Amino acid sequence: MCRSIPDTPTLPQALYRADQVRALDRTAIEVHGIPGIELMNRAGSAAYALLRTRWPQLKRLTVLAGLGNNGGDGYVIARLARADGMTATVLQLGDSDRVGGDAALALAAYREAGGPIEPFDALPAQPGVIVDALFGTGLDRPVTGPWAAAIAAVNASGAPVLAIDIPSGLQSDTGAVLGIAVRAAATISFIGLKQGLFTGAGPDQCGAVHFSDLGVPATVYATQTPSACRIDWSPESASLQPRRRTANKGDFGHVLIIGGAPGMSGAARLAAEAALRAGAGLVTVATHPDHAALLNLTRPELMVSPVADPAALDALVARATVIAIGPGLGRADWGRRLWERARLSGKPLVVDADALNLLAESPATNPDWVLTPHPGEAGRLLGCGTAAVGADRFQAVREIQRRYGGVVVLKGAGTLIQGEPQHPPAVCTDGNPGMATAGAGDVLTGVIAALLAQSRALGLDARQAAGLGVCLHAAAGDRAARDGERGLIAGDILAALRPVANRVAAGLYEVGEG
Numbered sequence: 001m002c003r004s005i006p007d008t009p010t011l012p013q014a015l016y017r018a019d020q021v022r023a024l025d026r027t028a029i030e031v032h033g034i035p036g037i038e039l040m041n042r043a044g045s046a047a048y049a050l051l052r053t054r055w056p057q058l059k060r061l062t063v064l065a066g067l068g069n070n071g072g073d074g075y076v077i078a079r080l081a082r083a084d085g086m087t088a089t090v091l092q093l094g095d096s097d098r099v100g101g102d103a104a105l106a107l108a109a110y111r112e113a114g115g116p117i118e119p120f121d122a123l124p125a126q127p128g129v130i131v132d133a134l135f136g137t138g139l140d141r142p143v144t145g146p147w148a149a150a151i152a153a154v155n156a157s158g159a160p161v162l163a164i165d166i167p168s169g170l171q172s173d174t175g176a177v178l179g180i181a182v183r184a185a186a187t188i189s190f191i192g193l194k195q196g197l198f199t200g201a202g203p204d205q206c207g208a209v210h211f212s213d214l215g216v217p218a219t220v221y222a223t224q225t226p227s228a229c230r231i232d233w234s235p236e237s238a239s240l241q242p243r244r245r246t247a248n249k250g251d252f253g254h255v256l257i258i259g260g261a262p263g264m265s266g267a268a269r270l271a272a273e274a275a276l277r278a279g280a281g282l283v284t285v286a287t288h289p290d291h292a293a294l295l296n297l298t299r300p301e302l303m304v305s306p307v308a309d310p311a312a313l314d315a316l317v318a319r320a321t322v323i324a325i326g327p328g329l330g331r332a333d334w335g336r337r338l339w340e341r342a343r344l345s346g347k348p349l350v351v352d353a354d355a356l357n358l359l360a361e362s363p364a365t366n367p368d369w370v371l372t373p374h375p376g377e378a379g380r381l382l383g384c385g386t387a388a389v390g391a392d393r394f395q396a397v398r399e400i401q402r403r404y405g406g407v408v409v410l411k412g413a414g415t416l417i418q419g420e421p422q423h424p425p426a427v428c429t430d431g432n433p434g435m436a437t438a439g440a441g442d443v444l445t446g447v448i449a450a451l452l453a454q455s456r457a458l459g460l461d462a463r464q465a466a467g468l469g470v471c472l473h474a475a476a477g478d479r480a481a482r483d484g485e486r487g488l489i490a491g492d493i494l495a496a497l498r499p500v501a502n503r504v505a506a507g508l509y510e511v512g513e514g
Helices: 018-030 036-054 069-083 101-112 145-157 202-206 218-223 233-239 265-277 310-319 333-343 353-361 375-382 386-391 393-404 440-453 462-483 490-501
Strands: 014-016 060-065 087-092 117-119 129-133 161-164 186-190 208-212 228-231 254-258 282-287 303-306 322-325 349-351 369-371 407-410 416-418 426-428
Touching: 014 018, 018 036, 018 218, 036 069, 036 101, 036 129, 036 161, 036 186, 036 208, 060 069, 069 087, 069 101, 069 129, 069 161, 101 117, 129 145, 228 462, 233 462, 254 265, 254 310, 254 440, 265 282, 265 440, 265 490, 282 310, 303 310, 310 333, 322 333, 322 440, 333 353, 349 353, 349 440, 353 375, 353 440, 369 393, 375 386, 375 393, 386 393, 393 407, 393 416, 407 462, 416 462, 426 462, 440 462, 440 490, 462 490
Parallel strands: 060 087, 060 129, 087 117, 129 161, 161 186, 186 208, 228 426, 254 282, 254 322, 282 303, 322 349, 349 369, 369 407
Antiparallel strands: 014 228, 407 416, 416 426
């Protein structure tokens, strides 16, 4: 279950669509009697407090105000800043006479306090911090005209930006950019976190995400089921408790990695070592005879079997707890025949890389596999382009799961994990762009396979094991990135898996350490 209200100073787990947050807002107003202008004043106060905390030396700010409630929040911020002795400039997009509802009340209060409003023409030469209060979550079409020009000016200014509720131009349900979007240093979201903040282009546009529930009663959240669930390593790591002192390797499963066509043995090797580092008791690699004798020279803990014919897989499959197939598999006859044998094996599968491409050529369903596509592979599975996947990653992961069954891990910024349709997708908010490197996906395949092999010992189902694997992989990537994101390689993630996975078990893990 996703928790709707945070019980720690961190962000809530629960994510919502824009229409759900509007419904929460209405419930707070209509059922609990909190006036809309009071919620707006609370939002402005929370945003202003964040401004003072994040930029403590701030003396000047520029508010870009739109015509809706997002602009109303901006008027509140400007009024509070002026009352605090700060220089605050409000630049209005659109005719201020068209401002209505609670935003009109906030505008009147700002004007009564002596606050001037100027139509937007250009940003000041020294804008200070820019407050983006142009568009809220209702935006559903590309930004054009003077609105697009204003956003372009903000992005070109080099000034830090605080986005109110969501960066203007970002679609709140999908994380797609609607033509152009503000690139913020920080975003403060109110009442409910919007799911588009954390996947697609969201992480690029939002900067650091902050949250305020505006004092809305906890009972309000019972009226909406979250549309998605945010996960990260800190809470997920609790699943990796210390092992029993009497444990043996058989308790932690036997992973069979199938892959490594000629010239591509490295992918299978990365996946296999990752499975060991993530705690699998035994790992066997079934690979092409051309290089089988060389594959474990520097990692003798791996068992390696040359496989020229699919029939040679049968004995290996019989001993396996989980099969991971795809890293370096290729799409030549050798890989195709191994894929068909593995697909019909009856064992739980982790399907990646060329095995996904072969699945796209001949679609099938299986409730007992985990599919791990990147956006290009997801497009092939769906028969569409990568851009279509990126336009709505939530819809893409749901549709892949509907067509193919099992659990789907849609990789990328804000990796999504979708199990059965009755469960909301999970969004991993750990990880960094340094992980966009060759072999990182092979490492993830091995990690997920290892945790599936241990799922009985850990008390996890396949969806939970996949989510734990994504978070462990991301946290290892974050640890590896301490030395810098540029130049990070898959081997660095491998090296970080063991210390990250054992922080909780050793009683040493600290929240935020990654």
